[in-house]
Amino acid sequence: MTAPRLTLPSPAKLNLMLHILGRREDGYHELQTLFQFLDYGDEITFAVRDDGVIRLHTEFDGVPHDSNLIVRAAKKLQEQSGCSLGIDIWIDKILPMGGGIGGGSSNAATTLLGLNHLWQLGWDEDRLAALGLTLGADVPVFVRGHAAFAEGVGEKLTPVEPDEPWYVVLVPQVAVSTAEIFSDPLLTRNTPPIKVRPVPEGNSRNDCLPVVSRRYPEVRNALNLLGNFTEAKLTGTGSCVFGGFPSKAEADKVSALLTETLTGFVAKGSNVSMLHRKLQSLL
Numbered sequence: 315m316t317a318p319r320l321t322l323p324s325p326a327k328l329n330l331m332l333h334i335l336g337r338r339e340d341g342y343h344e345l346q347t348l349f350q351f352l353d354y355g356d357e358i359t360f361a362v363r364d365d366g367v368i369r370l371h372t373e374f375d376g377v378p379h380d381s382n383l384i385v386r387a388a389k390k391l392q393e394q395s396g397c398s399l400g401i402d403i404w405i406d407k408i409l410p411m412g413g414g415i416g417g418g419s420s421n422a423a424t425t426l427l428g429l430n431h432l433w434q435l436g437w438d439e440d441r442l443a444a445l446g447l448t449l450g451a452d453v454p455v456f457v458r459g460h461a462a463f464a465e466g467v468g469e470k471l472t473p474v475e476p477d478e479p480w481y482v483v484l485v486p487q488v489a490v491s492t493a494e495i496f497s498d499p500l501l502t503r504n505t506p507p508i509k510v511r512p513v514p515e516g517n518s519r520n521d522c523l524p525v526v527s528r529r530y531p532e533v534r535n536a537l538n539l540l541g542n543f544t545e546a547k548l549t550g551t552g553s554c555v556f557g558g559f560p561s562k563a564e565a566d567k568v569s570a571l572l573t574e575t576l577t578g579f580v581a582k583g584s585n586v587s588m589l590h591r592k593l594q595s596l597l
């Protein structure tokens with residue numbers, strides 16, 4: 315008998331703003347950032363195995379099987395829960411790697427939540443988010459599934475309700491290394507903390523933008539082109555660039571013009587992750 319399969323979404327995120335407040339002793343940076351999800355992402359399919367083996371069947375260019383965040387998330391959860399079951403995994407990957415839209419972190423979170431469900435572990439969100447943080451700074455917000463103001467390295471999350479516009483997201487064909495940007499000597503690391511909530515208007519800057527656009531002409535070009543139509547912003551450490559529009563029709567129009575020369579897509583901003591909407595519908 316073949317095991318039942320479960321397919322779950324693994325959405326992208328945007329950083330609507332990103333301030334760098336300082337550097338910690340361990341080299342990580344203290345941030346303030348606003349996370350919102352996109353109704354756009356990968357799809358991961360899971361099928362339980364009873365022999366304990368964890369196997370990702372889809373190959374990734376340049377990412378060995380055991381380094382893949384999907385496999386690392388599954389192995390950690392299996393070890394820490396003592397579960398004797400295994401899993402077969404396939405992914406339909408559409409999110410660019412090194413795009414600043416959180417593909418790897420989202421895949422890890424979808425794996426944690428999917429396996430918690432399929433292996434019937436009964437872990438709560440706090441425990442899954444804490445495990446997720448050991449895999450990457452962006453994993454906890456994907457585990458929680460709600461748009462959030464994030465502090466610390468991204469793990470102290472306060473749910474927020476920003477507008478949910480339609481976004482044009484441009485995908486410059488370069489992968490930006492997050493570690494490289496955070497180690498650039500010219501990075502702004504002393505932005506004063508925002509103390510009032512919600513985040514006041516006019517605080518939508520991304521402190522990584524000057525360094526990323528200096529190093530990557532492709533990103534600079536995308537910012538300039540989208541900037542002809544709306545405020546163009548960088549998400550995370552890039553490479554993706556985005557801008558909001560009040561309707562799908564307007565976003566589609568701008569996207570059609572820009573994607574003649576650049577890769578990109580249109581997606582709706584969402585304060586509740588489509589992963590959580592799908593999991594809710596299973597209960």
Ligand SMILES: C[C@](O)(CO)[C@H](O)COP(=O)(O)OP(=O)(O)OC[C@H]1O[C@@H](n2ccc(N)nc2=O)[C@H](O)[C@@H]1O
Nearest residue numbers: 329341342343419450451452467468492493496550551
């Ligand atoms: C820039 C953001 O995308 C904003 O959402 C995230 O903070 C990055 O999160 P991520 O991709 O999950 O990052 P990680 O895999 O944890 O870190 C990659 C590398 O970036 C640097 N890093 C990352 C996050 C952070 N707050 N400070 C850092 O200095 C560290 O050198 C680290 O080795």
Ligand SMILES: Nc1ncnc2c1ncn2[C@@H]1O[C@H](COP(=O)(O)OP(=O)(O)OP(=O)(O)O)[C@@H](O)[C@H]1O
Nearest residue numbers: 382383411412413414415416417418419421452550
């Ligand atoms: N399942 C995965 N999906 C994508 N990247 C992965 C995965 N597993 C491991 N990686 C590695 O992680 C690196 C960063 O990938 P990711 O897609 O998360 O970048 P990103 O969008 O810049 O993330 P962030 O916004 O969190 O900085 C990739 O270049 C790749 O080497």
